[in-house]
Amino acid sequence: MRANDRxxxxxxxxxxxxxxxxxxxxxxxxxxxxKTRAFEAGSGVGGTWFWNRYPGARCDVESMEYSYQFSEExxxxxxxxxxxxxxxxxxRYLEHVAERFDLRxxxxxxxxxxxxxxxxxxxxxxxxCSDGSRWSARFFVMAxxxxxAVNMPEFAGRESFQGKIYHTARWPHEGVTxxxxxxxxxxxxxxxxxxIPLIAAEAEHLYVFQRTPTWSIPAHNRSLxxxxxxxxxxxxxxxxxxxxxxxxxxxxxxxxxTAMDVDDQERLREYETRWERGGxxxxxxxxxxxxxxxxxxxxxxxxxxxxxxxxxxxxxxAKLTPRTAVGCKRLCVDxxxxxxxxxxxxTLVDVTxxxxxxxxxxxxxTGGKEYELDAIVFATGFDAMTGALLGVDIRGxxxxxxxxxWAAGPRTYLGLSTAGFPNFFFVTGPxxxxxxxxxVPSIEQHVNWISACISNxxxxxxxxxxxxxxxxxxxxxxxxxxxxxTIYPTCxxxxxxxxxxxxxxxxxPYLGFPDYVVxxxxxxxxxxxGFRLGG
Ligand code: NA7
Numbered sequence: 121m122r123a124n125d126r127x128x129x130x131x132x133x134x135x136x137x138x139x140x141x142x143x144x145x146x147x148x149x150x151x152x153x154x155k156t157r158a159f160e161a162g163s164g165v166g167g168t169w170f171w172n173r174y175p176g177a178r179c180d181v182e183s184m185e186y187s188y189q190f191s192e193e194x195x196x197x198x199x200x201x202x203x204x205x206x207x208x209x210x211x212r213y214l215e216h217v218a219e220r221f222d223l224r225x226x227x228x229x230x231x232x233x234x235x236x237x238x239x240x241x242x243x244x245x246x247x248x249c250s251d252g253s254r255w256s257a258r259f260f261v262m263a264x265x266x267x268x269a270v271n272m273p274e275f276a277g278r279e280s281f282q283g284k285i286y287h288t289a290r291w292p293h294e295g296v297t298x299x300x301x302x303x304x305x306x307x308x309x310x311x312x313x314x315x316i317p318l319i320a321a322e323a324e325h326l327y328v329f330q331r332t333p334t335w336s337i338p339a340h341n342r343s344l345x346x347x348x349x350x351x352x353x354x355x356x357x358x359x360x361x362x363x364x365x366x367x368x369x370x371x372x373x374x375x376x377x378t379a380m381d382v383d384d385q386e387r388l389r390e391y392e393t394r395w396e397r398g399g400x401x402x403x404x405x406x407x408x409x410x411x412x413x414x415x416x417x418x419x420x421x422x423x424x425x426x427x428x429x430x431x432x433x434x435x436x437x438a439k440l441t442p443r444t445a446v447g448c449k450r451l452c453v454d455x456x457x458x459x460x461x462x463x464x465x466x467t468l469v470d471v472t473x474x475x476x477x478x479x480x481x482x483x484x485x486t487g488g489k490e491y492e493l494d495a496i497v498f499a500t501g502f503d504a505m506t507g508a509l510l511g512v513d514i515r516g517x518x519x520x521x522x523x524x525x526w527a528a529g530p531r532t533y534l535g536l537s538t539a540g541f542p543n544f545f546f547v548t549g550p551x552x553x554x555x556x557x558x559x560v561p562s563i564e565q566h567v568n569w570i571s572a573c574i575s576n577x578x579x580x581x582x583x584x585x586x587x588x589x590x591x592x593x594x595x596x597x598x599x600x601x602x603x604x605x606t607i608y609p610t611c612x613x614x615x616x617x618x619x620x621x622x623x624x625x626x627x628x629p630y631l632g633f634p635d636y637v638v639x640x641x642x643x644x645x646x647x648x649x650g651f652r653l654g655g
Contacts, residue, residue, distance in 0.1 A: 128256035131155050134247050134480040134513065136233045139167015139262035141547040141563045143214060144188065146223050148571045154259070156514025158223075159249060161232040164220045167265050169210045173291040174499075175322075176314035177207035180400055183344070184352050186210070189360045190564055196353055202397075204341045204453070212385055233465045236260050237514040238541065243583045243654065245543065259574060261547040262509055263563075264502045266555050269507025271500050273306075277477035283462055283482075287498040288315060298323040302492060304484050306476065307499035308334045313452040317460040325465045327491050329484065331472055332612075333442040335423055336452035340398030363561070369633035370558035372404030379406035379415035381629040391422040395588035403447045409632070410606050416445040430458040439470055446612040450555070457551060502616040503630045505550045506530050518540035529617075529626030530613065533587035533595045533650060534640055536566055542654060545570045550628035551599050553613065557633045572646065603627035 135145045138160035149156040162170045179186045183200035187472055198213060205213075218224050232250040239246050245260035270289050278285065286296060288311035303323040305312055308330045315542035320326045363371045379387060387406075394402045408415040422442050431437035440461060442449075462464055483492040506526065514522040517540045525531065525540065532538050535552025536545050547566045548554035554562055566599060578586055587595075603609060612618035618625050630636050643649045 128254045131157055131255055131257040133157075133259040133261060134159065134233070134236075134245065135263050137167055137263040137268075137508075138162075138218070138227045138229075139169065140214065140560055141264050141265065141567065142167065142227075142613040143217055143568045144190065144549065144563055145261055145263050146226055147190070147221050148567050149259075149574075150223075150226070150570055152575060153216055156226060156264075157255070158227045159231045159233050160227055160229050160549065161250075163230050164215070165224075165227060165229075166211045166214045167205055168289075170215060171268070171291070172289050172311070172446075172508060173207055173293065173295075173346045174286075174288040174311060174315045175296075175453070177288075177291075177311070178204045178314065178341070179210060180204065180310065180339075181370055181560075182399070183209075184349070185558055186560055187213065188564065188592075189356070191221075192357070194220065195356055197518060198303075198342055199349075202341055202343055202654065202655055204339055214486070227310075233512055235515075236544075237492075237513075237515045237519075238517060238544070240517055242245035243542070251455055258543055260514075261570065262512070262514075262544075262549075264508035264511075266505045266508075266548055266559075269500045269503040269511055271503050271507075272498060273500055275484075275619075276479075277604050278479045280481045281479045282484075283494045283496065285496050285498070287500070289311075289502065297474055298322050298494075298495060301494040302483075303495045303497060304326070304329060304491060304493045305497045305499055306484075307501065307507045308332070309499065309500065309501050310450060310452050312499035313329060313454045313457045315497065316466075317454070317456040319497065320460045320463055320466050323465065325482075325495065327467050327469050328461075329469045329471050329476060329486065330439070331475075332444070332449070333440050333443050334449065334452050335420075335444075335446045336454040336457050337395065337400070337402045337423070338398045338593065339453045339455050343457055346468040350646075356539075360561070363558070364594075364637065365472070365634050366404075367632055367634070368400075368404075368557050369561050372401040374404035374407065376407050378408040379412075379418050381406075382406070387418055388422065391419065394421075395426065396433055400451055401455050403451060405478060410447055410561060410608070413445060413607055413610065416447070427458055430462075432462050436461060436468060436509075439468055445607040448607050448611040450615070455585060463578075465560075476646075484608045499612060503620050503623070504617070505555065506617070506623075507620075509546060512542070514541070516544065527624075529624040530628060531592055533592045534569075534643065535599075535630060536570065537587050537651075538601040539589045539592045542572065542586040544586075550626075551595060551630055553630045553633045553636045556629045556631055562633065565640070569644065572644060576644075576648065577653070580653065582653040583654065585648065585651050586654070587650055588652050591626075592594045599630050600627065601632050603629075606631060 133153035133156040183205035235248040237246045244256045247255040280646040304327045306329045428437045477485040530550035532551035537547045617623035
């Protein structure tokens with residue numbers, strides 16, 4: 121040990137975050153015998169499910185699938201109450217997992233990792249935390265989630281506002297009441313779509329400031345039927361294996377037929393069936409919905425018709441109907457979203473043509489008009505996929521900063537490693553399927569892959585692993601090539617980073633979970649092809 125190493129406490133692995141990814145990484149690394157510690161900024165475990173407590177927050181993947189499968193006992197024991205689990209229940213589940221597998225003793229809460237600097241001489245990561253503690257670890261793993269760094273637009277005059285300001289992703293733990301208040305919600309992505317109907321039911325008046333209208337499919341949420349749960353649990357592993365073969369890694373009942381292969385009547389029947397079933401599976405209707413604008417237009421026409429049927433005022437219906445392709449921005453799943461705009465106490469304010477000018481002491485200004493408000497809810501989303509990774513000062517070989525390396529967009533190999541940063545992994549990073557899948561099996565797949573990679577290092581007697589720049593370039597090209605074959609680049613979305621001013625416009629996720637898994641396994645089986653193993 122060198123003299124200045126004494127101030128560093130020694131670990132084998134540091135994990136940042138204690139959400140789904142961090143909890144599972146800690147569990148797996150412990151089983152490998154690695155001395156591991158997870159650091160979590162929140163005062164509890166849960167990650168995004170700890171912070172996002174806004175009214176109506178729930179997952180858009182069904183609860184029987186949005187859960188771990190690494191422990192058969194766990195998946196048999198845990199009882200979900202609804203088709204789509206509410207935030208509080210998912211949080212309870214994660215707290216339970218942390219307890220059940222005795223993980224809490226290695227999770228340090230209320231602690232932010234500020235920096236991670238690679239020390240080449242010692243092949244160690246030197247990690248600095250917000251509590252002043254210093255750690256030295258061989259492996260550094262960011263399990264910080266894709267949707268955790270908050271996007272808070274800088275509207276002039278925000279500090280002058282005399283009412284309350286909230287962000288959906290930083291919701292007060294004690295809850296909020298809007299009774300008798302004039303409330304403004306900015307944003308109509310999933311967080312807006314889920315919270316708007318509940319806020320409208322409580323507030324005296326709700327103003328929804330919409331920049332881009334959103335496509336949403338009804339959730340048809342309901343209590344889970346015990347017989348249905350019994351049937352699923354009887355064959356849980358088989359169902360999980362089947363889901364892993366679906367394009368998004370969960371059961372979207374994805375068809376192989378294309379939309380243009382069938383006549384109008386059949387297509388309408390299929391869309392109607394999927395609308396009635398509800399949820400994200402709507403996009404599984406035809407195999408080309410995300411690949412061809414013509415195919416997608418048929419879905420847009422169908423959902424547009426539903427919006428017109430729900431909204432009584434045709435002019436309002438037109439304002440609420442997107443012009444983007446369905447699913448280009450993340451598709452929303454709702455309970456009474458469109459219908460909420462029929463209420464007398466709800467006003468849609470279109471800020472497309474006239475962007476929000478600023479916040480005044482008594483309200484919000486747009487289009488030369490001031491809307492008087494008692495509370496403003498920012499449902500403005502996240503600096504997705506890279507925000508949390510770049511929020512930490514991470515420096516690899518030769519002191520190169522990750523922020524500098526990724527200035528023109530993220531560069532990764534497999535979406536879990538980056539050249540010049542040995543023994544550094546991230547879970548569901550840019551360039552992995554991540555947000556285009558059911559996150560939980562994606563997280564398990566990544567953490568299993570990283571764990572096998574670390575075991576392999578031990579067995580082969582190598583000290584470090586990092587991708588070669590060539591393999592990384594080829595991977596980035598592949599992600600772009602696949603993205604370019606889809607409808608995703610045809611609109612602005614957080615998949616492209618275009619929701620955050622100044623962020624490079626790059627399509628970040630890898631479309632196709634099964635194909636990704638095949639490639640990741642083949643790379644490992646070929647002796648970690650594209651990686652450089654250090655001595
Ligand atoms: P999203 O989906 O990024 O939605 C954010 C919304 O806020 C969206 O409607 C934005 O409009 C709007 N927004 C953002 N900045 C502004 C400004 N400056 N002015 C007006 N409106 C603005 O975030 P969510 O939290 O709803 O959902 C994120 C994911 O979490 C979701 O997809 C699920 O996967 C879970 P825009 O569309 O950019 O014009």
